[in-house]
Amino acid sequence: MGKITKVSPLAPLSFPDLPVIDGVAFATAAAGVKYQGRTDVMLAELAPGTTIAGVFTRSKTRAAPVLDCQSKIGGASNAGAAILVNSGNANAFTGRNGVEAVEAITSAVAQTCGVPQSRVFTSSTGVIGEPLPHDRVTAAIGDLKSKLNPNGIAAAAKAIMTTDTFPKGASAKVEIDGKTVSIAGIAKGSGMIAPDMATMLVYIFTDAKVEQTALQAMVSDHTDKTFNCITVDSDTSTSDSLILAATGASGIDATESKSFSDALQGVMLDLAHQVVRDGEGATKFVEIDVTGAATDADAKIHAMAIANSPLIKTAIAGEDPNWGRVVMAIGKSGAAADRDRLSIRFGDIQVAKDGWRDPGYSEESAAAHMKGENIKIGVDLGLGEGHATVWTCDLTHGYIEINADYRS
Amino acid sequence: MGKITKVSPLAPLSFPDLPVIDGVAFATAAAGVKYQGRTDVMLAELAPGTTIAGVFTRSKTRAAPVLDCQSKIGGASNAGAAILVNSGNANAFTGRNGVEAVEAITSAVAQTCGVPQSRVFTSSTGVIGEPLPHDRVTAAIGDLKSKLNPNGIAAAAKAIMTTDTFPKGASAKVEIDGKTVSIAGIAKGSGMIAPDMATMLVYIFTDAKVEQTALQAMVSDHTDKTFNCITVDSDTSTSDSLILAATGASGIDATESKSFSDALQGVMLDLAHQVVRDGEGATKFVEIDVTGAATDADAKIHAMAIANSPLIKTAIAGEDPNWGRVVMAIGKSGAAADRDRLSIRFGDIQVAKDGWRDPGYSEESAAAHMKGENIKIGVDLGLGEGHATVWTCDLTHGYIEINADYRS
Known part of the structure; x- marks a missing residue:
């Protein structure tokens, strides 16, 4: 352990009471x-x-x-x-x-x-x-x-x-x-x-x-x-x-x-x-739910492209509902996508629909969702029945601190 | 531009004198x-x-x-x-x-x-x-x-x-x-x-x-x-x-x-x-040279896995010759690799050879190379003639600062 860091803000309150397992x-x-x-x-x-x-x-x-x-x-x-x-x-x-x-x-x-x-x-x-x-x-x-x-x-x-x-x-x-x-x-x-x-x-x-x-x-x-x-x-x-x-x-x-x-x-x-x-430096727990993909495998590729994008992870750290970066990640993932059928939700807020910003989108509501500790990003590809859910955390200064000198 | 950042430390001294192009x-x-x-x-x-x-x-x-x-x-x-x-x-x-x-x-x-x-x-x-x-x-x-x-x-x-x-x-x-x-x-x-x-x-x-x-x-x-x-x-x-x-x-x-x-x-x-x-937050210019891969395409997959690894990019930011993370990136890239034929260089320093740390490896010399502005990571897979060179920069607090509030 390069340094003793303080406990993750996302940690459970205490270690659970685990049952004794015979044997x-x-x-x-x-x-x-x-x-x-x-x-x-x-x-x-x-x-x-x-x-x-x-x-x-x-x-x-x-x-x-x-x-x-x-x-x-x-x-x-x-x-x-x-x-x-x-x-x-x-x-x-x-x-x-x-x-x-x-x-x-x-x-x-x-x-x-x-x-x-x-x-x-x-x-x-x-x-x-x-x-x-x-x-x-x-x-x-x-x-x-x-x-x-x-x-x-x-x-x-x-x-x-x-x-x-x-x-x-x-x-x-x-x-x-x-x-x-x-x-x-x-x-x-x-x-x-x-x-x-x-x-x-x-x-x-x-x-x-x-x-x-x-x-x-x-x-x-x-x-x-x-x-x-x-x-x-x-x-x-x-x-x-x-x-x-x-x-x-x-x-x-x-x-x-x-x-x-x-x-x-x-x-x-x-x-x-x-x-x-307990992700290094994490301050937000993020669930990414992709539906409507051509296949389950495609849904997972899109979900992981979103979950691994440093631009999305830093936006979440900054509490910025920067859904344009979600569009970017879907575009680059390599799995099937049609820009003009794409819908995106942050929490329960529909931010984009059918290839552009939802007419009823309110930046204020989306920003309010980003202030929470649990962030949900929902994407519907509008192509089929493929579905995947993945989980990640944000990318913060804490990650840089921990990893720029882990060995020393 | 979310904020005016200071000029990259890796910037050229001045904009070059470009010739006038007729037409x-x-x-x-x-x-x-x-x-x-x-x-x-x-x-x-x-x-x-x-x-x-x-x-x-x-x-x-x-x-x-x-x-x-x-x-x-x-x-x-x-x-x-x-x-x-x-x-x-x-x-x-x-x-x-x-x-x-x-x-x-x-x-x-x-x-x-x-x-x-x-x-x-x-x-x-x-x-x-x-x-x-x-x-x-x-x-x-x-x-x-x-x-x-x-x-x-x-x-x-x-x-x-x-x-x-x-x-x-x-x-x-x-x-x-x-x-x-x-x-x-x-x-x-x-x-x-x-x-x-x-x-x-x-x-x-x-x-x-x-x-x-x-x-x-x-x-x-x-x-x-x-x-x-x-x-x-x-x-x-x-x-x-x-x-x-x-x-x-x-x-x-x-x-x-x-x-x-x-x-x-x-x-x-x-x-x-x-x-x-001019990579966001960059303080080091990094060249990754992969040789001995099964194919040129495999060499590029390995090189890009190294160039995109946040753990390697943060180690470079911290001037840490953490070559174990290079081993990790090659292992995960998906392209052909044989752990026990792998050699790794930092600059001119042979850090690993034939699947383990080079017997003559000096952490001090490798650390000295990492203090420079131009970092070279060389990897030889020992499998074939495939070759690729790619370029990237380190991952620093500056990247987080720029991207946690780019839109605002």
């Missing part, structure tokens, strides 16, 4: 990987029989721990498992060193926790390109093992933070055949946020019993509507990872449960929104 | 389209026989004057011609109003200058979505006609500015068969710069005689290596236009001249670089 225990420690005076490693130990699904960045320069996790997803699930995460160093673009660091960490965790190395998942987040001092991580594993606690998820959410200004958690409870299963998840992420297939670091746990292939299908589907629909700065991390672990400790099978799947999507969306609310 | 005369006036107390319209009158070529934005929301110009390029060239440009209002996304404004302006210019309306080209630059008060423009045309002057190109460069902090001009002289022809061009552009097919507003004049199809081929080819290789903020204007007029007044035929074509490319590159040097 998972957490521990954190201050290993001094890079940061001093704070926790920077977390261990989650998972009961035998836990099924694990995951989605990961598609970056072509993805980090060694990401490649290692990807190779392990889908393996046998009768043994126990463990997740070890460090912050402060991404172990990305570290060549042979990086692979050795992953080997050292996963082997030490396997030995200490008594689980197969093929069931140890590790993630690293922080600076890219510096060798990870993995001995500092492995030195902490004995201590972590001795402190494992089913109530440790809030502390775990803190230990994985980098430029985050608040820890992120979300949960749900689902009734299945009259019994209740729980889902609890944590995430980190604030900058370099434009996930492609997965995102940041996200860990979600449930005591439901779900077959691995079904679990993987759920998480892949929901990622496309949640984490893959947010952007802070259009930059895609080398380390984005989401791991979902179903311990089955409740004995309740949710493999075919639509309500479980819906609840899971809700937890994922909540965490994704919290990442945007 | 062109210029005039400017303060029509009060939006700005007060400065010139905001310019007229260029072109001699009979002038051939005209142009390239224009591919934005799907392009402005009415752009569509009108596109429909006229390639028409008969025996009559005279004229170019009328206003700043302060882009006449973009203005529906029927926009078409009427173009009709009113081109018809008034045609009448006053005695040229066919099909040979009158108009451009508008400024705010998107506000109706253009075209009566203010047409009211100035008589005055403009009476003030036409072959020496007026420097004043014309000023009249077309919006958020530009300096006027932009460039020229060349070319020997053809022992005789000399001249090229002189002007441009405006500072924000919303990520041209797609063409750029901003650019007007280039030459007294050479060049057949229209050859002229169009030259300008299209060179655009791909000049204006289409710059980006300030990844946002593509609705109004980008480049018009090249060859008056033929020298009597020298340059249709087949390689040296003329090369000189033209030089003028276009010079103007493109000046646009980057």
Whole structure:
């Protein structure tokens, strides 16, 4: 963390009360990987029989721990498992060193926790390109093992933070055949946020019993509507990872449960929104809703062009209802558009319609909407049924401050 | 112009001495389209026989004057011609109003200058979505006609500015068969710069005689290596236009001249670089050179991913040799890359090689390079012969200041 910044103005009032998930225990420690005076490693130990699904960045320069996790997803699930995460160093673009660091960490965790190395998942987040001092991580594993606690998820959410200004958690409870299963998840992420297939670091746990292939299908589907629909700065991390672990400790099978799947999507969306609310320098939470596109894919291209436009993001920071820049973003996105069928709303205010400014448009009403903390931009292409919603934040002086000297 | 900003630190010391081009005369006036107390319209009158070529934005929301110009390029060239440009209002996304404004302006210019309306080209630059008060423009045309002057190109460069902090001009002289022809061009552009097919507003004049199809081929080819290789903020204007007029007044035929074509490319590159040097808030001029890509197209995708990454642009603003962010940008670009063959240079300093930090890398030397005004980032993919060079600037507080309240 280059500097301790004050908490995002868009942060929730407090970290939520997350339910204890049977079959998972957490521990954190201050290993001094890079940061001093704070926790920077977390261990989650998972009961035998836990099924694990995951989605990961598609970056072509993805980090060694990401490649290692990807190779392990889908393996046998009768043994126990463990997740070890460090912050402060991404172990990305570290060549042979990086692979050795992953080997050292996963082997030490396997030995200490008594689980197969093929069931140890590790993630690293922080600076890219510096060798990870993995001995500092492995030195902490004995201590972590001795402190494992089913109530440790809030502390775990803190230990994985980098430029985050608040820890992120979300949960749900689902009734299945009259019994209740729980889902609890944590995430980190604030900058370099434009996930492609997965995102940041996200860990979600449930005591439901779900077959691995079904679990993987759920998480892949929901990622496309949640984490893959947010952007802070259009930059895609080398380390984005989401791991979902179903311990089955409740004995309740949710493999075919639509309500479980819906609840899971809700937890994922909540965490994704919290990442945007902690976007570097953010002062506004922005929802962009595109309808009437030729296809859903086109709608998402338009929505992301709007969400990633620095001119739109700075206009929002300046509370300026500069809808001309929305017209610009649609024009450049590359997806199908017809200028003369285009309509644009800011909040509930129709600002443009059928290719020009709405005759009833009032700049004052639009400006009033821009003063709020939650901004909604609606676009209708007038071409078809394609629809997408994405979320982003504004671009402020805070982003420049944080990123002009993150490493120093 | 939302506010008068101080001149870019990357500006040339002064506006260059541009040669007079036989067959062109210029005039400017303060029509009060939006700005007060400065010139905001310019007229260029072109001699009979002038051939005209142009390239224009591919934005799907392009402005009415752009569509009108596109429909006229390639028409008969025996009559005279004229170019009328206003700043302060882009006449973009203005529906029927926009078409009427173009009709009113081109018809008034045609009448006053005695040229066919099909040979009158108009451009508008400024705010998107506000109706253009075209009566203010047409009211100035008589005055403009009476003030036409072959020496007026420097004043014309000023009249077309919006958020530009300096006027932009460039020229060349070319020997053809022992005789000399001249090229002189002007441009405006500072924000919303990520041209797609063409750029901003650019007007280039030459007294050479060049057949229209050859002229169009030259300008299209060179655009791909000049204006289409710059980006300030990844946002593509609705109004980008480049018009090249060859008056033929020298009597020298340059249709087949390689040296003329090369000189033209030089003028276009010079103007493109000046646009980057006037990038909103810019303090560093950045050249990104990608080699060893699978194809030239892949090299350009990588180079543009680097040039448009807000994390890289802010690191440059902070003088931080944060090459890990270059790794990130290559990973996300979508073009072919192999992490373990990747090499990166900052200036002449090899920072990364074969997928990890160069063993001889010195952070101090790299940091020293970053303190300069001209930053060079070199990337070799190690895959093939593909090559591209693009230019951009850093992302600073100045960009946020200019764009958070441009309209107000």
